[in-house]
Amino acid sequence: MTIRSTVRGVLAAAAALLAVTAASSPARAVPEPKAPAEFVALATVDPTIIQEMRYITPHNFVGRPIDGYRQPVCILTRHAAQALHRAQLKLLREGYSLKVYDCYRPQRAVDTFVDWAKDLDDQRMKTEFYPLVDKSRLFEDVYIAAKSGHSRGSSVDITLVRLPARPTPPYRPGRPLVPCFAPKDQRFPDNSVDMGTGFDCFDTLSHTDDPRVQGVQRANRQFLKGALQAAGFVGIPQEWWHFTYQPEPFPETYFDFPVAWRSVAGHR
Structure with missing residues (x-):
């Protein structure tokens, strides 16, 4: 064997080893996108506002944690967070606190809702969240859509809590479901004031000014709306x-x- 052929053999072996190594190496993880500097965690602007982030839990109309929700943190554009802070200051003086259920919502979460709505066989949470609505009508009745204003960062799903706030009991999957428009003492316990329905209730009773909602429930809705x-x-x-x-x-x-939290790390 000549020196030239030996060198060729060594080079070929080295090339083969590099090819095997490259094939077996895991692909480099693509960094997760971060929020623009205009976004903040609500808690850094007003830590007194109660947060009960529903979509990181299985207690929602899908029945499982939603894609894109990694930690129970409300993220909003800075202007929206500061505006909630102003509203909270006034409400605290009257013995109330705001409570948010959802704030910024990633597009991937919206996509999850769309995929779920297309699966007509998955109706595990129907009894609570859409008892009177046929799942095939969720798009037509605009309960589900391909885009959400939440993904733009300035929308909130929000309610009022009378102070001092009592903790909301944790949701336990498998517990009997009760319609979201049942009387407050029968539906899933929530430390908020009585708004006539629970959060994310797919029913016309959730319409802000539905004429069937009267008395204290209507007054609570109008109080939240005015604030x-x-x-x-x-x-x-x-x-x-x-x-x-x-x-x-x-x-x-x-x-x-x-x-x-990492999506808004360092934002103030």
Whole structure:
């Protein structure tokens, strides 16, 4: 064997080893996107606002934690968070606190809702969240859509809690489900004031001004609406809990960074 052939053999072996190593090496993880600097964690602006982030838990209309929710942290655009702080200061003086169920929502979470709505066989949470609505109508009745204002960062799902706040008992999967429009002492326990329905109730009784909702329940809805409107938020007719800060800093951008502290690390 000549020196030249030996060198060729060594080079060929080295090339083969490199090829095997490259094939067996795990692909480099793509870094998760982070929030723009205009986003903050609500707790850094107002730590007194109660947070009960439902989509990181199985207690929601899907029945499992939702993709994109990594930690129970409310993330919002800075202007929206500061506006909630202003509303909270006034409410605390009257013996109430705001409580958020959802804030910024990643596009991947919205995609999860869409995929779930298309699966007509998955109705494990129907008894609580959409007892009178056929699942095949969720898109037509606009309970589910391919885009959500939450993904723009200035919308919140929110309610009121009378102080001192009692803790909400944890949800235990498998427990008997009760319709979201049942009397407050029968449906899933929530430390919020009685709004007539629970959060994410797919029913016309959730319409803010539904004429069937009267008395204390109607007064509570109007109290929440008035407090948030005074701080710059606008509600929608279909959901008593949904409000958007105006003007939105990102009116046409739908973000997809995860709901996690690291997404807004260093933002103030």
